[in-house]
Amino acid sequence: MTGIRVFVIVYLAFQFAVGVYFFRRVRSTQSYVVARGSLNGPMLGGTLAATQLSSATALGDVAWTAFYGVAYYFIVWPFLWLGYWIGARWVARKMWAFGKRAGGLTIPHLLGARYDSQRLVRPVASLVLIFSYLFSFGVQSDAAGIVLNQLFGLSHTEAVLIASAVFVAYTFLGGLLSIAYNDCLQICLFVIAYIVAAFYLIHDSGGAGHVTTAIRHTDPSLLNVFGSHALSFGTIIGIAISVTLLFISYPIDTMKFYSAKNPRSLLGGIGVAFVLQALVAIAVVGLGIAGRVLYPKWSLTQFDALMPTVAIKVLPSAVGALVMAILVGAVMAVSSSILLTLGASVSQDLYVVLMRPGASDRHRLIATRIGVVLIAVAGTGLSFANLGAIATVVNNVLQVMAASFPVALLGGMIWRRPNRLGALLSMIGGAIGVVIWIRLGSPYGLAPVFLGMVLSIAGMLIGIVFGRPVPASVVDPFIEEPSPDEAVMTSPLPETL
Amino acid sequence: MTFTWVLIVTALWWGACIAAYALWARHQLRHSDPGRPARPGRAS
Numbered sequence: 014m015t016g017i018r019v020f021v022i023v024y025l026a027f028q029f030a031v032g033v034y035f036f037r038r039v040r041s042t043q044s045y046v047v048a049r050g051s052l053n054g055p056m057l058g059g060t061l062a063a064t065q066l067s068s069a070t071a072l073g074d075v076a077w078t079a080f081y082g083v084a085y086y087f088i089v090w091p092f093l094w095l096g097y098w099i100g101a102r103w104v105a106r107k108m109w110a111f112g113k114r115a116g117g118l119t120i121p122h123l124l125g126a127r128y129d130s131q132r133l134v135r136p137v138a139s140l141v142l143i144f145s146y147l148f149s150f151g152v153q154s155d156a157a158g159i160v161l162n163q164l165f166g167l168s169h170t171e172a173v174l175i176a177s178a179v180f181v182a183y184t185f186l187g188g189l190l191s192i193a194y195n196d197c198l199q200i201c202l203f204v205i206a207y208i209v210a211a212f213y214l215i216h217d218s219g220g221a222g223h224v225t226t227a228i229r230h231t232d233p234s235l236l237n238v239f240g241s242h243a244l245s246f247g248t249i250i251g252i253a254i255s256v257t258l259l260f261i262s263y264p265i266d267t268m269k270f271y272s273a274k275n276p277r278s279l280l281g282g283i284g285v286a287f288v289l290q291a292l293v294a295i296a297v298v299g300l301g302i303a304g305r306v307l308y309p310k311w312s313l314t315q316f317d318a319l320m321p322t323v324a325i326k327v328l329p330s331a332v333g334a335l336v337m338a339i340l341v342g343a344v345m346a347v348s349s350s351i352l353l354t355l356g357a358s359v360s361q362d363l364y365v366v367l368m369r370p371g372a373s374d375r376h377r378l379i380a381t382r383i384g385v386v387l388i389a390v391a392g393t394g395l396s397f398a399n400l401g402a403i404a405t406v407v408n409n410v411l412q413v414m415a416a417s418f419p420v421a422l423l424g425g426m427i428w429r430r431p432n433r434l435g436a437l438l439s440m441i442g443g444a445i446g447v448v449i450w451i452r453l454g455s456p457y458g459l460a461p462v463f464l465g466m467v468l469s470i471a472g473m474l475i476g477i478v479f480g481r482p483v484p485a486s487v488v489d490p491f492i493e494e495p496s497p498d499e500a501v502m503t504s505p506l507p508e509t510l
Numbered sequence: 511m512t513f514t515w516v517l518i519v520t521a522l523w524w525g526a527c528i529a530a531y532a533l534w535a536r537h538q539l540r541h542s543d544p545g546r547p548a549r550p551g552r553a554s
Contacts (some may be wrong), residue, residue: 083516091527098531106538215513225512234518280535287531298520302513411529 018164020334021341025179028345030193032183035191042377045188046118046357047271052193054278058285059197060189061266065286066203066293068156069407071343074294076316078301079308080234081244086253090294092253094287096260101283103426104262105270107491109279112271114490119354120264120418121362127425129487130433131366134421139362141417141440142264143355147388149410150351151395157344158396159371173396180345181389184352185382189272192349199342199482204292204336210320211299213328218306220328227306235305241300244376248458255460259415262422265350268357352392407459409451416443416465420473429492432483435476443469 039045052060077085111117115126121142125135155177158169168173184190218224228235232242260266273279304319305311307327311319324336360380365372372380409417420443421436446468450461511519 083520087520087523090524094527098534101535220513220514221517226513226514236511236513236514238511238519277539280538284528284532284535287528291521291528294524295517295521302516304523465529 016330017334017337021164021338022162024342025073027177027198027438028342028484029182031194031198032186032191035187035194039186039188039378040342041374042118042361042381043116044190045378045381046361047112047269048189048193048354050112051274052269052272052278052282053274054281055285056193056197057269057273057278057282058289059200060193060269061282061286061349062289062293063196063200063203063343064266064269064350065260065263066155066200066290067407068340068343068348068442070293070297071169071203071207071340072317072336074297075301075304075319076313078298079305079311079316079319080313082232082237082241083298084238084240084246084249085244086237086298088246088249089253089256090290092257093260093290093355096257096263097287099257099261100263100267101280103423104265104267105279105283106276107426108267108270109273111491113436115317117271118361119358120262120268120283120422121358122318124421124425124436125362127483127488127491128421128431128433130436130485134436135362135366137437138418138421138440139358141413141444142358143388145394145410145413145417145444146264146351146355147409150388150392150394151357151398152406153344153348153351154393154396157348158224160321160337160340160344170397173393174399176341176344177348177389177393177396180349181352181385182189183350184356185389186384188381189269189353192346192353193272195342195349196346199339202335202342204289204296204426206332206339207293207300209332210323210328210336211296211303213332214300214303214307214323217327218303224303224306227309228302231305231309235302247492249480251458251460253406255412255415255462258462258466259411261419263411264418265347267355268354269350283468302484314421326439348392352385352388355388357381359384359387397442409447412451412461413444414466415462416447416469417441418443420466420469424473426444426491429485429488430477430482431473432476432480434480435473438476439469440472443471 041049043049074086108117111123111126121135121138124138125131128134142377154173154177158173161167161172161176162169165172183195215221215224218227225236240249270279273282300320304316304323308315308319320336320340324333328336360377360383363438364380365377365385369376385430417440420439421431424431425436443465446465447461450464455461
């Protein structure tokens with residue numbers, strides 16, 4: 014246990030040191046928010062994967078595999094990649110080109126430019142982003158607090174404050190550069206820890222042959238790749254489609270498209286993220302099934318604690334330490350990206366646009382750092398409020414985001430007709446649809462994103478019929494595929510942009 | 511299916527998905543980046 018504690022402390026201290034190191038390198042808003050468009054493929058892939066593979070994967074998905082069997086992951090992961098691919102195909106290149114062309118920093122910035130509405134669409138998009146993700150940030154801080162609380166016996170308040178202090182500090186100091194480097198370290202440790210832990214746990218369960226025998230004794234359908242007794246094929250497909258919608262525009266990842274060095278880094282980075290996700294996911298399948306053999310009678314809620322339990326009780330202390338460190342790190346990786354995304358949005362899409370349009374870059378950089386602190390204070394404050402189960406809140410936030418942005422973002426990149434009114438109605442309608450469906454208790458077992466998406470599409474169509482079109486000169490650069498000139502423009506932006 | 515086969519089939523299925531993405535990305539980059547020289551012995 015002492016070894017595990019020391020390793021976690023060293024890991025947290027290292028992450029803080031990375032922030033201090035990059036503090037001196039940040040000289041502009043561009044370098045703070047999007048690393049001055051300098052990330053290569055592996056770096057971008059590392060940070061994309063680390064942000065997506067949150068504690069929901071590290072804890073929740075192991076639990077789902079243990080309880081529901083292998084079919085969930087077998088089917089759902091490719092649908093998640095389908096969502097990413099749709100984003101990569103129709104949004105990523107154009108967003109990246111916008112970043113190079115106009116110094117784009119945030120998703121609301123892109124929407125404001127596409128819909129020619131910097132003072133309405135852009136702030137509204139920013140508010141939707143901030144209010145939904147702020148709750149997610151609150152529960153993430155809470156989750157980090159729970160892990161540190163288990164490990165060190167700190168009070169909940171102390172644990173939340175210490176966990177938050179580390180990622181707030183490195184985000185505040187180094188921005189995306191420190192996030193990307195910490196994320197890459199995190200994802201490498203994640204892959205190593207989970208693969209080693211999976212091998213060890215399978216070995217500890219009596220080897221692969223014995224795992225098959227034991228699972229057949231418990232419930233043979235757990236090894237069926239198209240559904241189990243507890244989770245049917247139809248239910249999984251429903252979940253899988255909602256996951257695709259969630260990841261078409263996953264703002265805390267999508268925003269990082271701006272930070273790619275060139276199109277090769279952008280598309281290559283997304284591919285690297287897929288490989289890293291697959292490595293972790295296959296380990297999760299192994300861990301879940303081996304966990305079911307070790308604890309055949311556990312409930313789904315009990316399986317949520319499978320990884321901390323095996324880290325402390327079953328795995329060798331070195332592997333256990335690594336697993337506990339990456340459980341804390343998973344929360345840090347997600348929270349730091351939320352913090353930067355929201356901090357940048359508060360400062361760039363609200364403060365600068367509405368109050369200081371002519372602000373100098375130095376002023377904007379300070380405003381962004383203040384935005385990060387404001388979001389950190391508000392989010393950490395929320396983590397002390399009783400927000401509900403972590404997975405539920407995170408899922409609800411994802412549903413709101415998935416129903417708010419894709420229609421305006423994707424529609425605006427592939428079709429000339431979407432206009433300002435349509436963008437506003439689709440974002441607001443999507444968010445309201447999700448909230449209504451959640452309030453109704455998700456009837457028919459349908460995920461809230463489905464109603465949200467219907468209202469979002471309806472809002473856009475109403476806007477197209479009744480609103481004024483956006484001038485062709487504004488829309489054209491977003492509809493046309495990025496030109497070869499943009500595609501070969503590989504040098505990072507100047508510091509003073 | 512045995513546990514070992516589940517892992518193998520899953521790895522192959524996901525690997526095929528990633529390979530499909532890699533082929534698409536390569537195709538995209540070749541067609542939008544005319545300044546990039548083709549590899550020797552291959553059509554651009």
